[in-house]
Amino acid sequence: MAKLAINGGKPVRAPGGKLATWPVSDPVDAALVARITKSNRWSFDGKYEWEFAEKFTKYQTAKYGLCCANGTVGIQLALEALGIGAYDEVIVPGITWQATASACLDVNAVAVLTDVEPETWCLDLDQVQANITPRTKAVVVVHLYGSTCDIDALVRLCKQHNLYLIEDCAHQHGTFWKGKGVGSFGDVSSWSFQESKVLPSGEGGFNMCKTKDLFEKLYALRNCGRPYPACPPVFGMKKPSAMETALHSGNYRLTEWQAALLLGGLRRMDRQVKLRDKNAIYLNGLLAETPGVSPMGRRPQITQQSYFNFAFKIDPKELGVDNRAFCAALNAELSTGDAFEPPYEPLNKCGLYQPLTKARYNLSKQYVKAIDPKRFRLPVCEDAHFQSGVCVHHVMLMNTKKEMDQIAEAVRKLVDHKDELKRVKGGAGRRYRPLAI
Numbered sequence: 001m002a003k004l005a006i007n008g009g010k011p012v013r014a015p016g017g018k019l020a021t022w023p024v025s026d027p028v029d030a031a032l033v034a035r036i037t038k039s040n041r042w043s044f045d046g047k048y049e050w051e052f053a054e055k056f057t058k059y060q061t062a063k064y065g066l067c068c069a070n071g072t073v074g075i076q077l078a079l080e081a082l083g084i085g086a087y088d089e090v091i092v093p094g095i096t097w098q099a100t101a102s103a104c105l106d107v108n109a110v111a112v113l114t115d116v117e118p119e120t121w122c123l124d125l126d127q128v129q130a131n132i133t134p135r136t137k138a139v140v141v142v143h144l145y146g147s148t149c150d151i152d153a154l155v156r157l158c159k160q161h162n163l164y165l166i167e168d169c170a171h172q173h174g175t176f177w178k179g180k181g182v183g184s185f186g187d188v189s190s191w192s193f194q195e196s197k198v199l200p201s202g203e204g205g206f207n208m209c210k211t212k213d214l215f216e217k218l219y220a221l222r223n224c225g226r227p228y229p230a231c232p233p234v235f236g237m238k239k240p241s242a243m244e245t246a247l248h249s250g251n252y253r254l255t256e257w258q259a260a261l262l263l264g265g266l267r268r269m270d271r272q273v274k275l276r277d278k279n280a281i282y283l284n285g286l287l288a289e290t291p292g293v294s295p296m297g298r299r300p301q302i303t304q305q306s307y308f309n310f311a312f313k314i315d316p317k318e319l320g321v322d323n324r325a326f327c328a329a330l331n332a333e334l335s336t337g338d339a340f341e342p343p344y345e346p347l348n349k350c351g352l353y354q355p356l357t358k359a360r361y362n363l364s365k366q367y368v369k370a371i372d373p374k375r376f377r378l379p380v381c382e383d384a385h386f387q388s389g390v391c392v393h394h395v396m397l398m399n400t401k402k403e404m405d406q407i408a409e410a411v412r413k414l415v416d417h418k419d420e421l422k423r424v425k426g427g428a429g430r431r432y433r434p435l436a437i
């Protein structure tokens with residue numbers, strides 16, 4: 001008789017029970033939003049926007065920070081503020097949301113897709129080193145899901161090769177490395193406040209930076225190129241800026257309603273990050289004892305780890321299934337629909353990263369060849385997506401210890417019934433079919 005729920009057996013967690021949902025809000029958020037609706041400041045540069053910008057920047061221990069339209073634009077503005085443009089090479093990880101690489105193409109730079117460490121799925125610094133050429137101008141590091149790269153070593157490497165460092169922190173609100181916030185290590189960092197993120201405002205983004213000069217450039221770039229004196233005095237900068245001339249740019253601003261939601265969310269965020277981190281440490285401890293399964297690596301320098309997704313790896317050889325089938329069987333045990341899924345597609349085989357379909361990038365034969373995703377070899381990224389990686393959204397970590405125990409029990413059950421598991425096919429995982437070129 002079948003034991004596994006996917007084959008009709010009794011699930012570890014019965015359907016219908018309540019699990020945490022995301023995003024969340026409370027009456028204070030509603031009151032803040034209502035206040036804006038009644039006010040005459042709906043757009044950018046409002047009181048709430050700057051209050052939030054100062055508080056969030058301070059929380060992440062960075063120097064300067066400002067809101068922008070979303071996390072994709074945040075990376076683009078970071079590149080533009082650093083003067084990166086046509087034909088410059090920018091090293092990016094091969095497994096990330098496609099925006100990390102697309103933003104590089106949107107400034108006509110070349111995104112050099114680079115393989116990652118198997119333990120964390122963050123940039124492998126040996127591979128970064130191997131991909132540095134005389135054209136390399138910057139590295140965009142992504143601290144992916146619930147992992148953080150070796151920041152100290154990466155900062156050293158960038159200094160040694162005279163490269164800018166941009167931190168894509170879309171997954172990392174609330175992560176601290178030796179007590180210092182991620183996003184404060186790079187020249188510029190970029191953040192996303194999209195609905196699924198740890199600090200959401202529906203859509204929205206943010207940049208942090210180290211210098212006043214970069215802050216002024218970012219301010220102008222997000223605001224149709226208007227020079228910084230248009231900005232209210234913030235971060236203790238009382239003096240008018242030296243920057244008088246405008247820059248060429250567009251509208252990448254955030255509204256005051258979004259800022260109100262961010263201020264509201266920031267009150268809860270650290271508590272939520274701590275809860276997820278506590279549950280993740282507990283669950284990782286249980287998974288570490290399960291044969292055929294390994295938790296993601298956590299560097300000892302991390303003093304608080306934030307999670308956009310909780311991830312772990314299976315050994316497909318030992319278990320006789322790939323991650324897609326494993327996720328299908330795990331979702332059936334936990335009655336979680338398609339919540340557990342493989343991680344992002346590797347960018348050399350990603351349906352949503354198809355730069356050759358866009359006329360805008362048809363700059364020259366040389367450029368088209370350089371940005372062709374198929375030219376990059378990314379074995380670790382491919383293994384993560386096609387074979388070993390299992391992910392679930394951070395909201396799963398906002399449940400109780402009981403649910404963490406159930407996840408571990410379900411994983412253990414699948415491992416204990418390998419022979420039945422081997423017959424499970426297919427399963428979860430979003431795949432986007434590329435447009436015909």
Ligand SMILES: Cc1ncc(COP(=O)(O)O)c(C=O)c1O
Nearest residue numbers: 070071072097099170192193194
């Ligand atoms: C790693 C990473 N970078 C950048 C982005 C882009 O952020 P946004 O959706 O706010 O444009 C995302 C969004 O999911 C992301 O996951």
